[in-house]
Amino acid sequence: MINLLWGDPPPPTRGPKPAMTVEGITTAAITIADRDGLDAVSMQRVAAELSFTKMALYRYVPGKAELVSLMTDRAMGVPPHHPPQPWRQALMDWALDLYAAFERHPWLLLSTVGRRALGPNELTWMDFGVRALMETGLNGGQQLDALMTIAGQVRTLAHQTLTLTGGTVGMSEENLTSALAEILASQPDRFPGLATAMKSVEGSQNQGLTFGLERFLDGLELLIKRG
Incomplete structure:
Protein backbone atom coordinates (compact mmCIF):
# COMPACT_ATOMS: atom_id res chain seq x y z
CA MET A 1 0.00 0.00 0.00
CA GLY A 77 -5.28 16.85 -4.40
CA VAL A 78 -3.05 19.49 -2.85
CA PRO A 79 -4.42 22.61 -1.15
CA PRO A 80 -4.53 25.78 -3.24
CA HIS A 81 -1.65 28.19 -2.80
CA HIS A 82 -2.45 31.59 -1.31
CA PRO A 83 -0.15 34.60 -0.98
CA PRO A 84 1.54 35.04 2.41
CA GLN A 85 -0.98 36.21 4.98
CA PRO A 86 -1.55 36.36 8.74
CA TRP A 87 -2.12 33.01 10.46
CA ARG A 88 -5.81 33.64 11.07
CA GLN A 89 -6.69 34.32 7.43
CA ALA A 90 -4.43 31.47 6.34
CA LEU A 91 -6.37 29.02 8.53
CA MET A 92 -9.73 30.39 7.38
CA ASP A 93 -8.70 29.91 3.74
CA TRP A 94 -7.39 26.43 4.57
CA ALA A 95 -10.74 25.48 6.12
CA LEU A 96 -12.79 26.85 3.23
CA ASP A 97 -10.51 25.10 0.73
CA LEU A 98 -11.08 21.84 2.62
CA TYR A 99 -14.84 22.34 2.48
CA ALA A 100 -14.54 22.95 -1.27
CA ALA A 101 -12.68 19.63 -1.64
CA PHE A 102 -15.59 17.86 0.08
CA GLU A 103 -18.00 19.71 -2.21
CA ARG A 104 -16.17 18.42 -5.30
CA HIS A 105 -16.13 14.82 -4.00
CA PRO A 106 -18.66 14.35 -1.14
CA TRP A 107 -17.70 10.67 -0.82
CA LEU A 108 -14.43 11.87 0.75
CA LEU A 109 -16.46 12.36 3.93
CA LEU A 110 -16.76 8.57 4.06
CA SER A 111 -13.31 7.59 2.83
CA THR A 112 -11.36 9.83 5.21
CA VAL A 113 -12.50 8.24 8.48
CA GLY A 114 -11.07 5.34 10.45
CA ARG A 115 -7.62 3.81 10.41
CA ARG A 116 -6.10 3.93 6.94
CA ALA A 117 -2.95 4.70 5.03
CA LEU A 118 -2.30 8.40 4.50
CA GLY A 119 -0.98 9.61 1.18
CA PRO A 120 1.26 12.55 0.26
CA ASN A 121 -1.58 14.86 -0.73
CA GLU A 122 -3.38 14.44 2.59
CA LEU A 123 -0.16 15.12 4.48
CA THR A 124 0.40 18.20 2.33
CA TRP A 125 -2.95 19.52 3.56
CA MET A 126 -1.83 18.96 7.14
CA ASP A 127 1.53 20.55 6.45
CA PHE A 128 -0.07 23.68 4.98
CA GLY A 129 -2.30 24.05 8.02
CA VAL A 130 0.50 23.58 10.54
CA ARG A 131 2.78 25.98 8.71
CA ALA A 132 0.17 28.71 9.15
CA LEU A 133 0.69 28.42 12.91
CA MET A 134 4.46 28.04 13.07
CA GLU A 135 5.14 31.67 14.02
CA THR A 136 2.36 31.94 16.60
CA GLY A 137 4.25 30.55 19.56
CA LEU A 138 1.99 27.51 19.85
CA ASN A 139 3.83 24.24 20.35
CA GLY A 140 3.55 21.35 17.92
CA GLY A 141 0.81 19.60 19.87
CA GLN A 142 -1.28 22.74 20.07
CA GLN A 143 -0.81 23.37 16.34
CA LEU A 144 -2.00 19.87 15.47
CA ASP A 145 -4.90 20.05 17.93
CA ALA A 146 -6.03 23.36 16.43
CA LEU A 147 -5.86 21.91 12.94
CA MET A 148 -7.83 18.80 13.90
CA THR A 149 -10.50 20.93 15.57
CA ILE A 150 -10.88 23.09 12.46
CA ALA A 151 -11.01 20.02 10.22
CA GLY A 152 -13.68 18.53 12.49
CA GLN A 153 -15.78 21.69 12.19
CA VAL A 154 -15.50 21.57 8.41
CA ARG A 155 -16.38 17.86 8.27
CA THR A 156 -19.42 18.31 10.50
CA LEU A 157 -20.90 21.12 8.42
CA ALA A 158 -20.05 19.37 5.16
CA HIS A 159 -21.75 16.17 6.32
CA GLN A 160 -24.88 18.11 7.24
CA THR A 161 -25.12 20.20 4.08
CA LEU A 162 -23.68 18.12 1.23
CA THR A 163 -25.48 15.36 -0.62
CA LEU A 164 -23.61 12.06 -0.61
CA THR A 165 -24.45 10.35 -3.88
CA GLY A 166 -25.95 6.98 -3.10
CA GLY A 167 -26.09 7.82 0.60
CA THR A 168 -27.01 10.56 3.03
CA VAL A 169 -28.84 13.53 1.55
CA GLY A 170 -27.70 16.80 3.05
CA MET A 171 -29.59 20.08 3.33
CA SER A 172 -27.87 23.35 2.51
CA GLU A 173 -28.21 26.27 4.90
CA GLU A 174 -30.26 28.10 2.30
CA ASN A 175 -32.69 25.19 1.98
CA LEU A 176 -32.88 24.75 5.74
CA THR A 177 -33.65 28.45 6.22
CA SER A 178 -36.31 28.31 3.51
CA ALA A 179 -37.93 25.21 5.05
CA LEU A 180 -37.98 26.80 8.52
CA ALA A 181 -39.46 30.02 7.18
CA GLU A 182 -42.27 28.12 5.49
CA ILE A 183 -43.18 26.23 8.65
CA LEU A 184 -42.89 29.25 10.96
CA ALA A 185 -45.02 31.39 8.68
CA SER A 186 -47.97 29.14 9.44
CA GLN A 187 -47.19 28.35 13.11
CA PRO A 188 -45.27 31.28 14.64
CA ASP A 189 -46.93 30.96 18.06
CA ARG A 190 -45.90 27.32 18.45
CA PHE A 191 -42.18 28.10 18.07
CA PRO A 192 -41.79 31.67 19.36
CA GLY A 193 -38.02 31.44 19.85
CA LEU A 194 -37.39 30.27 16.33
CA ALA A 195 -39.85 32.74 14.87
CA THR A 196 -38.09 35.64 16.58
CA ALA A 197 -34.63 34.45 15.55
CA MET A 198 -35.64 33.91 11.94
CA LYS A 199 -36.76 37.53 11.58
CA SER A 200 -33.13 38.62 11.60
CA VAL A 201 -31.66 35.75 9.58
CA GLU A 202 -30.01 36.65 6.32
CA GLY A 203 -29.56 33.64 4.08
CA SER A 204 -25.93 33.04 3.28
CA GLN A 205 -24.20 29.93 2.01
CA ASN A 206 -21.77 28.52 4.62
CA GLN A 207 -22.71 31.18 7.18
CA GLY A 208 -22.77 28.51 9.88
CA LEU A 209 -19.35 27.26 8.77
CA THR A 210 -17.68 30.65 8.80
CA PHE A 211 -19.39 31.67 12.07
CA GLY A 212 -18.10 28.57 13.85
CA LEU A 213 -14.62 28.97 12.38
CA GLU A 214 -14.44 32.64 13.35
CA ARG A 215 -15.41 31.88 16.94
CA PHE A 216 -12.82 29.12 17.20
CA LEU A 217 -10.18 31.42 15.73
CA ASP A 218 -11.21 34.07 18.30
CA GLY A 219 -10.41 31.60 21.06
CA LEU A 220 -7.17 30.52 19.42
CA GLU A 221 -6.13 34.15 19.10
CA LEU A 222 -6.65 34.65 22.85
CA LEU A 223 -4.51 31.59 23.55
CA ILE A 224 -1.75 32.89 21.29
CA LYS A 225 -1.80 36.37 22.89
CA ARG A 226 -1.70 34.82 26.34
CA GLY A 227 1.48 33.02 25.33
Missing part, protein backbone atom coordinates in the same frame (compact mmCIF):
# COMPACT_ATOMS: atom_id res chain seq x y z
CA ILE A 2 2.76 2.44 0.95
CA ASN A 3 4.49 1.88 -2.38
CA LEU A 4 1.26 2.55 -4.26
CA LEU A 5 0.62 5.80 -2.39
CA TRP A 6 4.15 7.13 -2.08
CA GLY A 7 6.09 5.81 -5.02
CA ASP A 8 5.94 4.55 -8.55
CA PRO A 9 4.68 0.95 -8.36
CA PRO A 10 6.80 -1.63 -10.15
CA PRO A 11 5.36 -2.94 -13.40
CA PRO A 12 3.62 -6.33 -13.27
CA THR A 13 6.09 -9.16 -13.63
CA ARG A 14 3.75 -11.67 -15.25
CA GLY A 15 1.45 -11.74 -18.21
CA PRO A 16 1.30 -9.57 -21.32
CA LYS A 17 2.59 -6.03 -21.64
CA PRO A 18 0.68 -3.76 -19.21
CA ALA A 19 -2.43 -2.25 -20.76
CA MET A 20 -3.54 -0.40 -17.62
CA THR A 21 -1.94 1.93 -15.09
CA VAL A 22 -2.63 2.57 -11.42
CA GLU A 23 -3.42 6.16 -12.37
CA GLY A 24 -5.99 5.07 -14.93
CA ILE A 25 -7.61 2.63 -12.51
CA THR A 26 -7.80 5.32 -9.81
CA THR A 27 -9.33 7.82 -12.22
CA ALA A 28 -11.99 5.32 -13.28
CA ALA A 29 -12.84 4.56 -9.65
CA ILE A 30 -13.17 8.27 -8.82
CA THR A 31 -15.50 8.70 -11.78
CA ILE A 32 -17.74 5.94 -10.42
CA ALA A 33 -17.70 7.38 -6.88
CA ASP A 34 -18.54 10.89 -8.11
CA ARG A 35 -21.43 9.54 -10.14
CA ASP A 36 -22.86 6.79 -7.94
CA GLY A 37 -21.26 7.04 -4.50
CA LEU A 38 -18.41 5.26 -2.73
CA ASP A 39 -20.41 2.10 -2.12
CA ALA A 40 -20.74 1.66 -5.88
CA VAL A 41 -16.97 1.28 -6.25
CA SER A 42 -15.82 -2.31 -6.54
CA MET A 43 -13.01 -4.05 -8.35
CA GLN A 44 -15.60 -5.62 -10.65
CA ARG A 45 -17.24 -2.27 -11.43
CA VAL A 46 -13.93 -0.54 -12.11
CA ALA A 47 -12.80 -3.40 -14.33
CA ALA A 48 -16.02 -3.11 -16.35
CA GLU A 49 -15.52 0.66 -16.63
CA LEU A 50 -12.11 -0.01 -18.18
CA SER A 51 -13.28 -2.99 -20.26
CA PHE A 52 -10.95 -5.40 -18.47
CA THR A 53 -11.43 -8.39 -16.21
CA LYS A 54 -11.46 -8.03 -12.45
CA MET A 55 -8.45 -10.34 -12.16
CA ALA A 56 -6.47 -8.01 -14.42
CA LEU A 57 -6.94 -5.18 -11.91
CA TYR A 58 -5.41 -7.22 -9.09
CA ARG A 59 -2.09 -7.15 -10.92
CA TYR A 60 -1.99 -3.41 -10.23
CA VAL A 61 -4.05 -2.82 -7.06
CA PRO A 62 -4.33 -5.52 -4.34
CA GLY A 63 -7.96 -4.77 -3.40
CA LYS A 64 -10.70 -2.23 -2.72
CA ALA A 65 -9.17 -0.87 0.49
CA GLU A 66 -5.99 0.04 -1.35
CA LEU A 67 -8.00 1.45 -4.24
CA VAL A 68 -10.02 3.71 -1.93
CA SER A 69 -6.78 5.03 -0.39
CA LEU A 70 -5.50 5.88 -3.86
CA MET A 71 -8.82 7.50 -4.78
CA THR A 72 -8.86 9.56 -1.60
CA ASP A 73 -5.39 10.96 -2.00
CA ARG A 74 -5.94 11.74 -5.68
CA ALA A 75 -9.34 13.38 -5.08
CA MET A 76 -8.02 15.48 -2.19
